[in-house]
Amino acid sequence: MKKVLGSLAVAGLLTGAVNASEVNLKLPVDVHGGFSAGYSYEDSKKEGFEVTNFLIEFSKGANVGSIGFTAAFGYLANNAINPNLEASLTGDNFGFQYGYLTIKPIKGLTLDAGVLATLVGYEVANTYANPNITISTQWAGQPVYYGGARLTYDVMENISLFGEINDDGNDGAWSVGSLGSLGVVDYVVSYYDKNDNKETNIFDIIISKTLNDNLDLAADFDYQMGKDNNGYALAIYVIPKLGNISVPVRFETFDANNSGVFYLGDKGWDLALTPTYNFKSGYLRAEVFYYNYDKAVDFTTVKNKGYNRDKSNTVLRVEAGFTF
Numbered sequence: 001m002k003k004v005l006g007s008l009a010v011a012g013l014l015t016g017a018v019n020a021s022e023v024n025l026k027l028p029v030d031v032h033g034g035f036s037a038g039y040s041y042e043d044s045k046k047e048g049f050e051v052t053n054f055l056i057e058f059s060k061g062a063n064v065g066s067i068g069f070t071a072a073f074g075y076l077a078n079n080a081i082n083p084n085l086e087a088s089l090t091g092d093n094f095g096f097q098y099g100y101l102t103i104k105p106i107k108g109l110t111l112d113a114g115v116l117a118t119l120v121g122y123e124v125a126n127t128y129a130n131p132n133i134t135i136s137t138q139w140a141g142q143p144v145y146y147g148g149a150r151l152t153y154d155v156m157e158n159i160s161l162f163g164e165i166n167d168d169g170n171d172g173a174w175s176v177g178s179l180g181s182l183g184v185v186d187y188v189v190s191y192y193d194k195n196d197n198k199e200t201n202i203f204d205i206i207i208s209k210t211l212n213d214n215l216d217l218a219a220d221f222d223y224q225m226g227k228d229n230n231g232y233a234l235a236i237y238v239i240p241k242l243g244n245i246s247v248p249v250r251f252e253t254f255d256a257n258n259s260g261v262f263y264l265g266d267k268g269w270d271l272a273l274t275p276t277y278n279f280k281s282g283y284l285r286a287e288v289f290y291y292n293y294d295k296a297v298d299f300t301t302v303k304n305k306g307y308n309r310d311k312s313n314t315v316l317r318v319e320a321g322f323t324f
Helices: none
Strands: 003-008 024-043 046-060 066-076 097-106 108-118 145-156 159-166 174-184 186-195 202-210 213-226 229-242 250-253 267-273 276-279 282-293 314-323
Touching: none
Parallel strands: none
Antiparallel strands: 003 024, 024 046, 024 314, 046 066, 066 097, 097 108, 108 145, 145 159, 159 174, 174 186, 186 202, 202 213, 213 229, 229 250, 250 267, 267 282, 276 282, 282 314
């Protein structure tokens, strides 16, 4: 839910010589975001309390012939970027996350330029907006935020084409695709090229549908194309809902085919079951996450380096979140 800021009175920051009524600034801006925290347990070496998200986004939409903007700052936990790492890795990456200007020179044409959020992938970095607590393994092989420019053209109602160039990777990247609705199914189709034959390029397709307001279905398929090896990942989401209660289920399978794009392992599968109670402005959810990967992985990004991840295990998590 978005809230609109009304009059921002800045006079209190000025000296008494200036009358407050003379410096009121009308600035209608949408503000939304979220804060989430919880507890995670895998074993005695990987358990603890954690702050998983704190994000505030400001935005002002652009009308035809005008300029708008989007800007977000906050904290996204390391365990949201690297799923199932040791808990309580907090406070080390707070700051600006993404932001861009939006220009609409004519009807149906939009230019976004700045630090963009990718259109590749079903899940997002601010995990309170995802159906499950633990972010998908597939997400590890997808881009997130990057400097760039994206041009979107509305071909017809509910169908748009987009193209972008960005600074992702060693040599920059470019992407083309389409998003919108076909009949009763929402979709995003994209091709993401990293301009480097040493890195994998991504073909991604997302489809989603809501049935009778009480069942959400979605699937995200990635085909990773490398110089010598190709890989894939598929995540399937089934989310039954009844009143304030939902039970998101995610099953995913992946095979990197020795390309290294999924750092959690070369191939494997996992399953997340996340019963959730939704409040008017937040949620409380628990999760059972089981993973089975082909090999244990030594995460060099965690504080306790040299600890190998099990090939298979169950992770238990509880999380509460406030959203606005």
